[in-house]
Amino acid sequence: MANSRRAGGDRVFWLLLSFACAFALWEAAGRFRLSAAFPPFSDTVMAFLRMAADGSLAKAYLSTSQPLIIGFAICGVVGVGFGVWMGLSRTVEWLSVPVFVILQAAPMAAVVPLVTYIYGIGLTSKVLAVVVLAAPVIVMNSYKGIRNTNSSLIQMCRAFLGTRTQVVVKIILPHAAAMIFAGLRLGLAMGFIGVVIAELLITPTGIGDLITYHSSVADFPEMFAAVGSIILIAAVTIHALERLERRLFPPESRGS
Amino acid sequence: MELTGIGKTYATGVEALRDVTHAFPAGKLSTLLGPSGCGKTTLLKIIGGLIPATAGEVRVKGKRVDGPGAERAFVFQDFALLPWATVLRNVAFGLELRGVPGEERLEIARKFIGEVGLAGFEASYPHQLSGGMRQRVGLARALAVDADIILMDEPFSSVDEQTRRKFQEDLLDLLRHRRKTVIFVTHSIEEAAYLSDQIVLLSARPGTVSQIIQPNVNRGSKSPDEIRRDKNYLDAVDDIWHVLKRYLG
Ligand SMILES: Nc1ncnc2c1ncn2[C@@H]1O[C@H](COP(=O)(O)OP(=O)(O)OP(=O)(O)O)[C@@H](O)[C@H]1O
Numbered sequence: 320m321a322n323s324r325r326a327g328g329d330r331v332f333w334l335l336l337s338f339a340c341a342f343a344l345w346e347a348a349g350r351f352r353l354s355a356a357f358p359p360f361s362d363t364v365m366a367f368l369r370m371a372a373d374g375s376l377a378k379a380y381l382s383t384s385q386p387l388i389i390g391f392a393i394c395g396v397v398g399v400g401f402g403v404w405m406g407l408s409r410t411v412e413w414l415s416v417p418v419f420v421i422l423q424a425a426p427m428a429a430v431v432p433l434v435t436y437i438y439g440i441g442l443t444s445k446v447l448a449v450v451v452l453a454a455p456v457i458v459m460n461s462y463k464g465i466r467n468t469n470s471s472l473i474q475m476c477r478a479f480l481g482t483r484t485q486v487v488v489k490i491i492l493p494h495a496a497a498m499i500f501a502g503l504r505l506g507l508a509m510g511f512i513g514v515v516i517a518e519l520l521i522t523p524t525g526i527g528d529l530i531t532y533h534s535s536v537a538d539f540p541e542m543f544a545a546v547g548s549i550i551l552i553a554a555v556t557i558h559a560l561e562r563l564e565r566r567l568f569p570p571e572s573r574g575s
Numbered sequence: 576m577e578l579t580g581i582g583k584t585y586a587t588g589v590e591a592l593r594d595v596t597h598a599f600p601a602g603k604l605s606t607l608l609g610p611s612g613c614g615k616t617t618l619l620k621i622i623g624g625l626i627p628a629t630a631g632e633v634r635v636k637g638k639r640v641d642g643p644g645a646e647r648a649f650v651f652q653d654f655a656l657l658p659w660a661t662v663l664r665n666v667a668f669g670l671e672l673r674g675v676p677g678e679e680r681l682e683i684a685r686k687f688i689g690e691v692g693l694a695g696f697e698a699s700y701p702h703q704l705s706g707g708m709r710q711r712v713g714l715a716r717a718l719a720v721d722a723d724i725i726l727m728d729e730p731f732s733s734v735d736e737q738t739r740r741k742f743q744e745d746l747l748d749l750l751r752h753r754r755k756t757v758i759f760v761t762h763s764i765e766e767a768a769y770l771s772d773q774i775v776l777l778s779a780r781p782g783t784v785s786q787i788i789q790p791n792v793n794r795g796s797k798s799p800d801e802i803r804r805d806k807n808y809l810d811a812v813d814d815i816w817h818v819l820k821r822y823l824g
């Protein structure tokens with residue numbers, strides 16, 4: 320126990336050291352004026368604090384989070400539902416697996432302008448941008464989770480007189496839960512990409528607006544602070560989900 | 576428990592079994608023994624109703640069956656335990672599927688966990704147990720549903736030798752007192768001779784009944800080591816070897 324805490328402490332130390340080195344390099348590069356558009360780390364941090372204080376960051380995230388949350392919720396319900404259905408029904412599997420295999424490999428960001436063309440520049444388009452990016456991995460992971468169910472557990476359930484519904488509810492779904500959750504985590508990461516692309520490409524709102532505006536008036540520290548903030552938020556959220564995942568589904572209890 | 580003319584040809588064209596006819600005596604332990612790949616698992620799964628036969632029929636107490644039933648319980652070679660459930664829930668799982676109410680089924684499960692010697696491990700998860708202990712969980716689960724017929728597919732194959740001996744003895748104790756009909760698949764000649772009332776020797780693929788051997792080991796009050804020196808036991812081992820030798824090489 321003491322040992323693992325020690326190792327944890329070591330990890331945090333190296334992590335901080337690596338960040339400190341990166342930031343120091345950034346600061347140096349900024350001070351050398353490599354480019355007029357590249358502010359030092361310290362200026363960026365100050366800009367970040369200013370934007371946090373005057374509420375512009377909070378306002379931006381309030382609007383950015385909307386399409387992200389709505390889109391992710393849709394994927395969570397419809398995407399997981401569809402993936403599970405694909406895993407359970409041979410017909411649905413036949414019809415849709417090829418499509419999702421292609422969608423998952425394709426650079427879906429390219430579809431975002433098309434979405435704008437069809438749905439205009441409102442919230443709908445931005446939600447769709449999130450869905451288009453996040454859905455394929457969520458659907459495919461749910462599908463694979465279902466299809467990978469240990470066939471001997473299914474046979475066991477049937478041998479003990481389980482009905483088809485019981486097989487699904489008591490064996491297949493719990494078995495797939497870990498993989499579905501991992502799909503949601505990957506989907507959320509894609510969702511962040513989707514919402515940023517939407518806000519940069521469709522109409523500047525939220526964090527996209529902050530980035531576009533500050534770059535257009537050459538407030539580079541503010542622009543960098545806005546970019547940095549979205550990276551930070553995405554990284555922290557996804558890391559938190561990863562920890563939750565390890566807690567809910569410890570690797571040794573997953574079975575195979 | 577009777578089999579008449581059981582045949583099984585897999586969709587791949589492999590003929591695993593041909594015309595297997597045999598009656599398993601009630602309340603006895605019968606072993607299915609035969610060369611590798613001769614269709615032992617296939618036959619046991621057909622008896623269990625887990626896969627359909629392509630010919631013949633299975634009768635239990637005179638009634639034809641073609642699916643799993645409450646009077647048969649299965650012990651799986653790979654244990655087939657729910658990795659996300661505790662020992663207690665795993666043992667109670669057969670009852671859970673039958674809709675037995677919570678407290679009642681846990682009560683029953685606790686009793687059988689005690690009988691297979693796992694008291695104190697109710698709250699453990701399968702990955703925390705050794706292979707032998709996991710198989711005891713599988714056995715307790717099969718006993719908990721109170722089936723008359725217990726089907727076991729090489730239950731000891733992933734258990735180390737010492738644990739295996741102890742387990743065999745416990746199994747004999749548990750089953751003889753309950754007068755269960757047990758059908759047991761094994762690779763091991765010694766295990767078959769040691770445990771069985773009757774040994775069904777299958778031929779190489781397509782498997783069919785090649786000979787039936789009754790070891791007649793007089794267990795009485797003998798210790799396991801005495802049984803292993805018993806003349807009938809040694810004769811049975813010899814007989815089995817004599818038959819199986821033909822299918823090798
Ligand atoms: N699902 C299946 N589809 C096609 N062929 C199968 C299937 N299951 C088993 N077989 C084939 O049927 C034959 C009998 O298999 P089975 O598993 O019943 O043999 P076994 O006697 O249990 O073998 P072992 O001693 O290795 O456990 C083998 O040749 C095997 O390859």
Ligand SMILES: [Mg+2]
Nearest residue numbers: 615616617728
């Ligand atoms: Mg087998």
